[in-house]
Amino acid sequence: MELPTNHSVLLETIGQLWTINRKRYVEWEILIAKHTFDAFIEGSIMKEYSAVIAVTANIFSAISGEARMICAYEIVRQRFGQEYSLYSRMRAPWNEMDGDDMRREGYFYSALAEFFFQNPDQAFLVGRYNIRQIALAWKVGMKITVDLVKEPAPLEAGEGLVLQYL
Structure with a gap:
């Protein structure tokens, strides 16, 4: 299906495909053209959802x-089978929403959500005051741990993530 203009239409469509008495399995795909305005529409829908x-x-x-919102975006990512979290997407210009920087930030927010899910009592340790330092101590593929959050040691120049869309 083509991406609808808002989350209500998307959820209604998906709901119709997943009715309780459905006799056959229904598989659906949402078509989104990368590096187009579709990224903005997708980001808007994911923000609402x-x-x-x-x-x-x-x-x-x-x-x-914000930790709760990061987790909500991760739930949506998993439900829709997205590659990475779209949490920071709506802070970027629409023509940068599918770029490599956005992808890396998405992986970071997915890893951060996993940290929150695994350590809910430690979620208070992360905030706007230290999230940039945590990102600088992280690279794609790394797990975020309590130690990394409490004492983020920046990686070598160019290895850590510089958050651009905070």
Whole structure:
């Protein structure tokens, strides 16, 4: 299917495909053209859907504020089979939403959400005051740990992630 203009239409369409009495398995694909305005539409839909998930999902109560939104985006990522979190996408110009920098940031936010899910009582350790330092101590493929969050040691120049869309 082509990407609809808002999350309500998307959820209604998916809901119709997954009705309770469905006799046959239904598989669906959403077509999104990369490096086009579709990235903005997809980001807008995921932002709306993640806001709903943040309020309604069974996310541990110790995870709050921005950490909760990061987790909601990760739930959406997993549900829709996306490669990486789209958490920071709406902060970028639309023509940069599919770039390599955005992809790396998406992997970072997916790893950060996994940290929150695995350590909900430690979610308070991450905030705008230290997220840049944590990113500089992280690279794609690394797991974020309590030690990395408490004492982020920057990697060698060019290895750590520089957040551009915070």
